[in-house]
Amino acid sequence: xxxxxxxxxxxxxxxxxxxxxxxxxxxxxxxxxxxxxxxxxxxxxxxxxxxxxxxxxxxxxxxxxxxxxxxxxxxxxxxxxxxxxxxxxxxxxxxxxxxxxxxxxxxxxxxxxxxxxxxxxxxxxxxxxxxxxxxxxxxxxxxxxxxxxxxxxxxxxxxxxxxxxxxxxxxxxxxxxxxxxxxxxxxxxxxxxxxxxxxxxxxxxxxxxxxxxxxxxxxxxxxxxxxxxxxxxxxxxxxxxxxxxxxxxxxxxxxxxxxxxxxxxxxxxxxxxxxx
Amino acid sequence: xxxxxxxxxxxxxxxxxxxxxxxxxxxxxxxxxxxxxxxxxxxxxxxxxxxxxxxxxxxxxxxxxxxxxxxxxxxxxxxxxxxxxxxxxxxxxxxxxxxxxxxxxxxxxxxxxxxxxxxxxxxxxxxxxxxxxxxxxxxxxxxxxxxxxxxxxxxxxxxxxxxxxxxxxxxxxxxxxxxxxxxxxxxxxxxxxxxxxxxxxxxxxxxxxxxxxxxxxxxxxxxxxxxxxxxxxxxxxxxxxxxxxxxxxxxxxxxxxxxxxxxxxxxxxxxxxxxxxxxxxxxxxxxxxxxxxxxxxxxxxxxxxxxxxxxxxxxxxxxxxxxxxxxxxxxxxxxxxxxxxxxxxxxxxxxxxxxxxxxxxxxxxxxxxxxxxxxx
Numbered sequence: 001x002x003x004x005x006x007x008x009x010x011x012x013x014x015x016x017x018x019x020x021x022x023x024x025x026x027x028x029x030x031x032x033x034x035x036x037x038x039x040x041x042x043x044x045x046x047x048x049x050x051x052x053x054x055x056x057x058x059x060x061x062x063x064x065x066x067x068x069x070x071x072x073x074x075x076x077x078x079x080x081x082x083x084x085x086x087x088x089x090x091x092x093x094x095x096x097x098x099x100x101x102x103x104x105x106x107x108x109x110x111x112x113x114x115x116x117x118x119x120x121x122x123x124x125x126x127x128x129x130x131x132x133x134x135x136x137x138x139x140x141x142x143x144x145x146x147x148x149x150x151x152x153x154x155x156x157x158x159x160x161x162x163x164x165x166x167x168x169x170x171x172x173x174x175x176x177x178x179x180x181x182x183x184x185x186x187x188x189x190x191x192x193x194x195x196x197x198x199x200x201x202x203x204x205x206x207x208x209x210x211x212x213x214x215x216x217x218x219x220x221x222x223x224x225x226x227x228x229x230x231x232x233x234x235x236x237x238x239x240x241x242x243x244x245x246x247x248x249x250x251x252x253x254x255x256x257x258x259x260x261x262x263x264x265x266x267x268x269x270x271x272x273x274x275x276x
Numbered sequence: 277x278x279x280x281x282x283x284x285x286x287x288x289x290x291x292x293x294x295x296x297x298x299x300x301x302x303x304x305x306x307x308x309x310x311x312x313x314x315x316x317x318x319x320x321x322x323x324x325x326x327x328x329x330x331x332x333x334x335x336x337x338x339x340x341x342x343x344x345x346x347x348x349x350x351x352x353x354x355x356x357x358x359x360x361x362x363x364x365x366x367x368x369x370x371x372x373x374x375x376x377x378x379x380x381x382x383x384x385x386x387x388x389x390x391x392x393x394x395x396x397x398x399x400x401x402x403x404x405x406x407x408x409x410x411x412x413x414x415x416x417x418x419x420x421x422x423x424x425x426x427x428x429x430x431x432x433x434x435x436x437x438x439x440x441x442x443x444x445x446x447x448x449x450x451x452x453x454x455x456x457x458x459x460x461x462x463x464x465x466x467x468x469x470x471x472x473x474x475x476x477x478x479x480x481x482x483x484x485x486x487x488x489x490x491x492x493x494x495x496x497x498x499x500x501x502x503x504x505x506x507x508x509x510x511x512x513x514x515x516x517x518x519x520x521x522x523x524x525x526x527x528x529x530x531x532x533x534x535x536x537x538x539x540x541x542x543x544x545x546x547x548x549x550x551x552x553x554x555x556x557x558x559x560x561x562x563x564x565x566x567x568x569x570x571x572x573x574x575x576x577x578x579x580x581x582x583x584x585x586x587x588x589x590x591x592x593x594x595x596x597x598x599x600x601x602x603x604x605x606x607x608x609x610x611x612x613x614x615x616x617x618x619x620x621x622x623x624x625x626x627x628x629x630x631x632x633x634x635x636x637x638x639x640x641x642x643x644x645x646x647x648x649x650x651x652x
Contacts, residue, residue: 045502046498046499046500047498049497049498051344061506062506062515066502068502068503068504068505069497069504070504070505070507071340071343071370072340072366072367075336075340077337078332078341079340079347080344081332081337081340081344082330082341082342082345082348083344083347085302085328086302086344087348087497087498090348090498107334108340111337264328271323272324273324
């Protein structure tokens with residue numbers, strides 16, 4: 001499925017590569033997936049904005065040749081909301097990690113979903129805070145080890161896609177790095193969706209999560225992703241007991257609702273100017 | 277100056293009208309007393325001018341959205357009060373570091389913590405200067421009168437744009453809620469500055485290349501330049517760097533941008549200072565009580581004057597030094613336990629006795645209190 005004829009360099013700032021990600025990190029696969037989606041949609045690079053917060057995933061903005069903004073921890077969606085409202089003609093994509101999007105940025109995450117503003121959020125979920133040395137995050141599985149859970153994590157995990165769905169996002173999907181071609185498609189559809197889209201991509205951190213959880217090599221991690229993943233279609237036929245510990249991949253929401261900046265134009269600007 | 281209309285409005289409303297005249301077309305805010313009327317008025321006014329208002333989920337998101345809109349080319353503002361100002365500090369530092377024009381209004385109330393939400397205070401003077409971490413550049417303006425607030429908001433936008441730096445406008449519960457007749461003028465009647473940009477932004481790869489005022493020539497997002505903005509130490513290209521020389525130079529630029537241009541930022545008012553033997557230094561709404569005190573004592577023959585810094589930061593060091601050179605005593609009234617007086621002490625180097633008049637009980641400092649301190 002992944003196209004082979006793409007000139008990746010067209011979308012990369014080669015002068016800033018090699019990147020800072022560790023050998024075996026899954027983030028580079030997601031970066032390439034974004035490139036394939038953007039290339040297929042033929043997005044104008046000058047009119048495309050990539051915003052991030054803080055963490056390993058956030059460093060993607062330095063490598064991609066768009067209008068790029070590396071903000072503060074957890075706040076990428078807030079900055080992106082301002083950009084989109086100010087210039088609705090821009091394509092706005094946000095890259096975030098599990099900690100960035102659902103811990104420190106959790107409030108912005110649910111409210112961006114609620115507004116249905118035309119922004120595409122790609123969550124790089126590697127179950128850990130990699131940049132700071134492997135502390136547990138809101139998606140670290142119960143029982144997993146992290147540098148701040150030396151006795152095993154007891155905090156239940158967030159299900160990012162269910163959170164997005166409940167909060168009102170109009171396109172929600174989950175893929176993983178193991179079957180990255182699926183992510184290409186979801187990211188493409190997320191960008192195409194006129195509204196708030198959340199694409200969670202399960203990725204891996206062999207350096208911190210893997211090392212402490214018997215997934216030492218990148219291949220161990222990819223194998224694990226393959227083993228725990230269940231497609232949404234198959235999951236429908238499985239019992240809750242069978243789904244225990246599994247990660248469901250696929251499209252969870254794909255619906256059409258009026259987008260925020262359009263609604264703003266139609267219901268606020270026009271009303272206000274009619275009164276002048 | 278041609279007056280468009282005269283309105284009987286509060287200081288908070290004057291902020292909104294001043295912002296519109298200044299060209300502000302984006303506001304993001306979160307409800308907090310005693311600043312909420314600014315958000316309310318912006319929500320009503322902005323869409324009439326094709327601008328956007330958004331009430332965000334919290335104070336942090338509000339300043340984040342305002343910075344985002346500014347990066348996309350809109351003159352932007354957010355407004356808050358003490359606790360909200362504390363929450364905004366990290367992103368305020370981002371705007372200082374990334375050099376994004378922005379106006380942040382802080383309608384001060386009592387603190388620390390929840391303090392006294394609808395009582396006046398001048399509690400955030402030092403926070404306005406040093407609230408965010410790191411040696412950052414900042415401009416702080418503290419107007420007194422309601423009409424003055426209208427024009428100082430315009431000046432705040434002009435300084436923010438011209439120097440690509442956040443400007444903090446400090447008012448308080450007194451002048452924020454005080455009503456007065458305000459003459460509103462159009463942008464054609466006032467000086468309006470726009471942010472420096474490269475002549476041709478297409479393909480521009482050095483967003484931190486500086487003009488003669490040391491201000492970066494940065495295009496807006498979407499202009500065709502495809503550059504990078506980060507809160508990390510960065511080079512002229514906007515990309516992170518670990519080069520100690522480049523990092524040190526960036527920090528010097530941030531400092532010098534204010535230091536070398538401070539005469540263009542400083543604004544002060546002098547009242548009966550020429551022959552004064554006693555000098556009152558007061559700002560914001562406290563300055564009104566100081567004006568009355570000076571008036572009363574002058575009628576009794578006391579040689580007292582008032583120096584009123586309208587720009588608090590950069591500190592008018594030369595101005596304070598000169599105006600105090602020949603006085604026997606200085607009186608500094610503030611609705612806090614002594615914040616700006618630290619600057620006065622620093623500048624006068626302990627050579628002149630300073631009498632502090634402070635109050636944090638939620639009541640304004642009266643002219644009588646200042647008169648007493650002058651006579652003491």
